[in-house]
Amino acid sequence: MRRLGRERSRRLIVCRWARRAIFDNAAYNSIMAFKHRSVVDSIPAYKQGKSAPKGANRRAFKLSSNENPYPPLPSVQKAIKDHALDCINRYPDMGGWKVVERLAKDYGVDSENVVLGCGSTEVITQLVNLLAGPGDEVVYPWRSFEAYPIIVSGSGAASVQISNRLDGGHDFDAMIAAINDKTRLIIVNNPNNPTSVSVRDDEARRLMEAVPSDVIVLFDEAYVHFNTDPETSVAMRLYREYPNIVIAHTFSKAYGLAGLRIGFGIGPSEVIADMRKLSLPFGVTQSAQIAALASLEADAELQERVQALIEERDRIVTALDAQGWQFPRPYANFFWLPLGAKTADAAARFTDEGLSVRVFEGEGIRISIGEVEANTKVIETCKKVKDDGIV
Ligand SMILES: Cc1ncc(COP(=O)(O)O)c(C=O)c1O
The missing domain is CATH 3.40.640.10 (Type I PLP-dependent aspartate aminotransferase-like (Major domain))
Structure with a gap:
């Protein structure tokens, strides 16, 4: 029994050492060279869609990853x-x-x-x-x-x-x-x-x-x-x-x-x-x-939710058409604004309004269809971008 107890406390001490060992991480990381496939050096890192912008006293929304805004069905x-x-x-x-x-x-x-x-x-x-x-x-x-x-x-x-x-x-x-x-x-x-x-x-x-x-x-x-x-x-x-x-x-x-x-x-x-x-x-x-x-x-209930998102997409398309936007007809749960050189300026407006969207520098902005409130904000922000002459 006593030997088992000693063995257990020895193992615990080893685990704690491993966790608490103090050493110079910065120095360790800077000297690490290793043999590897050079092709990996040229692979671009995947950029995850940004979270909803923090700050300001307003509701913010994440529309940057083409996610479904609804929680899973009950x-x-x-x-x-x-x-x-x-x-x-x-x-x-x-x-x-x-x-x-x-x-x-x-x-x-x-x-x-x-x-x-x-x-x-x-x-x-x-x-x-x-x-x-x-x-x-x-x-x-x-x-x-x-x-x-x-x-x-x-x-x-x-x-x-x-x-x-x-x-x-x-x-x-x-x-x-x-x-x-x-x-x-x-x-x-x-x-x-x-x-x-x-x-x-x-x-x-x-x-x-x-x-x-x-x-x-x-x-x-x-x-x-x-x-x-x-x-x-x-x-x-x-x-x-x-x-x-x-x-x-x-x-x-x-x-x-x-x-x-x-x-x-x-x-x-x-x-x-x-x-x-x-x-x-x-x-x-x-x-x-x-x-x-x-x-x-639960396929039938899920289809209802899909239908609701499609209707929201249609609402956005109708509103943006009325505002005079030129953009491809969307068939997914997101739409694309081909803004070219105006992309960064327009993107800043979406962030200011509490909307995180997916920005492709110099090409355009991809915006996911989200909650009804988020979509209304998207429509309003698009109008501001137009009214302010950014596009
Ligand atoms: C075109 C396309 N294919 C595949 C995927 C992969 O999705 P997942 O790995 O979540 O199934 C995505 C995700 O955004 C996508 O946009």
């Missing part, structure tokens, strides 16, 4: 409260099979065609790491989702960024012209982040006809639930016609589970099996799986 909160706490001492089901089976049923595919990831960001990472490496190329529109260049550089492959058309849509002619023997993946982002422009069905089909059948095309449809464009391409429809399509969807946007990190990919079984090998082991937590299943059960 049934989803209940499922998390009732079931998620019991299992956090255990690893999650690594394949997330219950969610996979449910998604397979909903989408009319087999379980072998579905893979989960910690958000669709991880799904896209699995796919890029499977397909591309040093010497290979990945073609995608630009500007688009900020994670694409990070993921592609991380794989060692080269990004071939195709500038968007002036209307903010993908330039499919240029994307097709960029395909060569080194091309391993082509990414389509519908609707595109940050321009919110939808990809038309005929454009997507033209691309699919031009791509060799052994080159995969990824349709990243993170915002698909908000896409009301009657002419839009629907990746699930194309999936049934072409053998080389992978689709990435997420629970982060319409389902409002961004903080839990769960997304999924649908694709040919051979591709999905290899993506699963490259997935982060145990990356999708049990809480995320529980919330995703509960969300799929």
Whole structure:
């Protein structure tokens, strides 16, 4: 007994030493040189959307990350409260099979065609790491989702960024012209982040006809639930016609589970099996799986919330049209103001009004559809930007 007690207090002392050891961190950090892949030095760090601006005696809103302003549905909160706490001492089901089976049923595919990831960001990472490496190329529109260049550089492959058309849509002619023997993946982002422009069905089909059948095309449809464009391409429809399509969807946007990190990919079984090998082991937590299943059960209520956000988007578009703004029709839960050189001046106004928006220096501002009060403030701020002659 006494020996056990001594052993325990020795362990405690070691732990405390490790925590309290005093040494010169600044000196330690400044001398650390290490052998590594030089490609990482050129990877831009991901910039997270800013929080709502602090200060001033007014309500502030975060409209910088295309999040859902609504809290999870009561049934989803209940499922998390009732079931998620019991299992956090255990690893999650690594394949997330219950969610996979449910998604397979909903989408009319087999379980072998579905893979989960910690958000669709991880799904896209699995796919890029499977397909591309040093010497290979990945073609995608630009500007688009900020994670694409990070993921592609991380794989060692080269990004071939195709500038968007002036209307903010993908330039499919240029994307097709960029395909060569080194091309391993082509990414389509519908609707595109940050321009919110939808990809038309005929454009997507033209691309699919031009791509060799052994080159995969990824349709990243993170915002698909908000896409009301009657002419839009629907990746699930194309999936049934072409053998080389992978689709990435997420629970982060319409389902409002961004903080839990769960997304999924649908694709040919051979591709999905290899993506699963490259997935982060145990990356999708049990809480995320529980919330995703509960969300799929509550689809009708979630659709109501999506509809409310679409109506808010329409309200903003109507107001901005009346104010004389020129901007692309938005089909996601955000819209894009192509402000070019005026971007910084306009952005300052939004911050002054307590609105954090996503600023792309010299290009434009992306604004998420938020709470009704936030959207009203956005409309008012846009009017001020116009009235003050900034645009
Ligand atoms: C176009 C696009 N794809 C994918 C994602 C990834 O979302 P998540 O990793 O939260 O599923 C985002 C997130 O903002 C996005 O804008």
